[in-house]
Amino acid sequence: MATPTPMRHAPSQQGRTPSHQGPTPSQIAGATPPISTPFSNAAQAAFSPRGQRSPQQVKKSPATSTLMGQSGMGALNFDSPSTAAAMGALGIGGSFDIGLENVSVGELDSLNVSFAKEDKLKREDDKLKRLDHILELLNQKKGFVSEAGLERLAQRLGLELLSEENTAPDGRKKKTLAIAGSAIAVDIVLDNNIVQNVSLAYHGSAPSVHKQMEAASQILLTDLKLGPNQSPLTKTLDKFAYNFGHIANLDKLSIIPGLDCYEALAGIHTSLERLHQWDMANLRKEPEMEGKPDHYLSLAALCTRHGYPVMHARNKVGLALQYWKELRFVPPSNDKISSPWEKEKIWSLLLDCAPMEALGLPTTIETIGLPPVRVSEDWISKDVAKEVHQDPGQALNPTSFPILDWQEPENISLPSSDENKSATIGVLGLDLSISPQVMFTVTFDPPVILPQNDYARLYAYAGAEPPSPDPSEFEQRSPPTFDDLFFPMLAQNKQDPSESRTVHRLRDVRVFDQQGKSSMRSHHNTLFIYKPIYSRTITQMPFSHPRQLIDMLPLLRQFAFLSTLMNNSFGSKTKEDLPKSSKAPTTSKTVKDELAAFMDFSDDEAKEDEQAKRETTQEAEKETKESREENGTANDVDMDVILWVHPSPHLQVVFPVKDSTIDITLRILEGGTVEIVNENVIEQHEKESKGKGKPISREDLGKALERLEDLCKWAEWIRTRLW
Structure with a gap:
């Protein structure tokens, strides 16, 4: 028969040992000798690297007298300024306080003893911060499976x-x-x-x-x-x-009985799943969704309705609300129908619980203004939507969405005990129940970059105040901007955030012509930041009701789609490119050029010199053009994109088509849809096709970008399909 072998146990997290189990050996007087550690006595604790470093504490410590060789050391008297300077140089004045309060030395003020103390303590704090950082790095490694x-x-x-x-x-x-x-x-x-x-x-x-x-x-x-x-x-x-x-x-x-955090999250999943099934039923009624399989409807609900709740999926334990997917219009292949979207990039809200102290929140409901964790499966009614009372003479608007029937579950009250009574309640002798000091939290996977005003709006949806930025983060630099968070600049390339910024990237795009032939074309993409906007990255925040998460989805989808466009056109799929001014061949200055500038040659000589430079440049450009034709890069495309995100994300895209220049301005709306604000494509298309081609609209251009999710592919679609 197998015999259990106890191993080294961690300290129990369940509170005190039940009375029926009897006292533990550590509670029996004299049963266990005191443990001796390097800092287990007061004298050694005074000099612990984590102990109190205040000079007053050291002065009162018994270890002071022992270390100094006598029990009661009086105040020392230094008549020589050189002696005091020597003691200051040795750091005695900064480390020990041995009764120098009444010493009067003429040259002592010039030593700046107080500043030396502060400087030494600051250096010690810096050492401890570095030590904490090292321990944090070591703690990231969890070890090996054994x-x-x-x-x-x-x-x-x-x-x-x-x-x-x-x-x-x-x-x-x-x-x-x-x-x-x-x-x-x-x-x-x-x-x-x-x-x-x-x-x-x-x-x-x-x-x-x-x-x-x-x-x-x-x-x-x-x-x-x-x-x-x-x-x-x-x-x-x-x-x-x-x-x-x-x-x-x-x-x-969890505090069992009373609060079960597993049950609390499972209750939210039950309510969100009820809402998801209601979305699926409504999608089946739409004409364009008729006959579509369930995984196609789930994808539509994920990206356009109230998300797709999953429990323990995509190799992550816990509850997640998925709200956006890369290539959302591409249906999964046959081998992915059983477990759709396992490999594609998906934006999710990961739901969890955390103590209020860990979130930096007050520990009273009156102060925080948010209810703590509640346990219920009825965050939304069984009918999901409220019944709409329509006047007999009023026409029903078929495009209006029904009003969801959200519910407010009751708060949890934990029974009071000797362990959780507050000091005030104990003094008054009241026996009152308390609320759990635990909040629901949502983690954004991946984190979302938002302008400052939209960042605050997301917290407003949750009914919470956005946290103030840590001033220490901006000691060496100014607050981050939207483009800096997307495309971090190197330390040597830092610039004034108030100035405009340009990003140059090279992207190779596979192009298919109308006959189905494929070829590679290089896109020289230039991103111009119209106006730097201070922004922040949101990773985690508290919430109290799943309704708040549903309210966030349109804003989150808006910036999820923008991040997809930026990453595909200027991110990991691209590589570094030279500025356009650097692409043009240039000639270096010769000694004759420098001498001509110094001697201020005559106008005729300057004209001859300028003509020689022009001829040299034309010859170099001709050689470069011939080289690009030989290497098959004569059809490279220069695409310029201007980005601004306030008050809403806008993009202006400019690229050449034959002898024309396409100029399109678009806006990304909440929900991740594209609206074409201004364009010259339709006019150019009508001019080129002379009315023979299929007419296009701004809606067609917007839908094409929503499906391609790539500015380079979108430009090629316009170049090859409309002419």
Whole structure:
């Protein structure tokens, strides 16, 4: 029979030990000798790198007298200024306060002792900050998949761990690691430090959580199991630590009975899934969606309606509300229908819980103005939409959307106890219930770059105040602008944010002509920043109701589509390009040129010199043109794009077509749709086709860009399809 072997346990996160279990050995007087550590006594703690460094604390410490060789050291008297200077140079005045308050030395003021103390303390603070940064970097590495690595991770997460050895039918000995919290437990089976199976169990009473455990177990198993041809020496715990850390966080925040954070998030998922199914039913009624499969309708609901809620999907444990997808008009291939969009880039809202202190929020509802976590499956009514009362004589507007019937669940009240009573309640002798100090949080995956006014508007949707920027972030530079967050400048290329900025990128685009032939064409893209706008990146924020998330979706889709256009046309798919002025061949100054400028030659000689330069430049341009024709790059396209994002994102796109120049100004609306504000394409098309071609409209141009999601491909579509 297998015998459980206790391993090193982490401190319990469940509060005090129940009374029926009796006192622990550490609670019995004299049962356990005091632990001795390098800073376990007061004298050594005074000089701890993390201890109080105040001179007053050191003066009062018993260690001071011991270190100085006597118990009561009186004030010292320095008659010589050189002695005081020597003591200051040794740092004694900055590190110890040994009773110099009444010393009067004529030259002491010139030593700036107080400034030396402050400078020394500042240097010590800088050292501690660097040490914290080093520890933070080391903490990012979670270790490798092994019995010891899993044990350390469980201790770091504050969970209990037990090890049990089993004998398989074939005689091999296997280890089972049981990691347990208050509401969850995971069993990990290892064979020689190689994970064979993972089983996640939930000990709560919520059925909506129980039915999701199998999907979470499969993700945890994938995080720990070796991949094809993968060595155990390279299998890290990083993905498992992220996913299991989410589970452990909810476990530590739960107060059972009373508050179950797993059930709280599962209730939001139930309500959002009810809303999603309502969207699907309405989409099936639309003529253009008739006969479409469910995965096509889900994609339409994801990008145009109220999002697509998923639980434990895309290799991430937890609840996510997906709201935008790259290439959203491209249906998934046959091999992706069973699990659509696993590989494509998707914008999501990751829902979680966090303590108010961690969010920098006040710990009282009256101060924060937001309700804490609530548990309910009825955030929206069973009917989803409110019944609209229509006057008999009034025509019904078919384009108007129904009003959603959101509900307000009741707040949670935790019973008061000796541990959670406040000092005021204890003094007054009142027995009042309290609210949980836990908030819902949403993490933006990926983070979204927003102008300052839209950043504040997103917080207004959640009913919260946006956090003030840390002044230390802007000590060395000015606040970031929208273009700087998208395309960070190198340190040596920093410029004044009030000045305009130009970004040059080179993009190779595959072009298909009307006969279906493909070829590569280089696009020299230039992005002009019309006006730098101070912006911020939003990664996480608190919320209190899923209605607030639904209200955010149009704004988030607007800037998600803008980021897609910027990344495809100027981001990772492109490479560095030279400015246009650098592309033109130039001739270097000769000694004769410099001498002519110095001697101020006559006008005739200057004209001859200028004519010689012009001839040289024309010859170089001719050689460059011949070289581009030989290399097949004669059809390179120069595309200029002007960007401004206030009050809404606008783009002006200019590129050549034959002997004409196309100039289009477009605006990206909320929801990620494109509106053509100004253009000369229709006029140019009518002139070239002479009325024989298919007429086009501004709506056609906007829809083409929405489907291509790429300014370069859009320009080629206009060049090759409209002429």
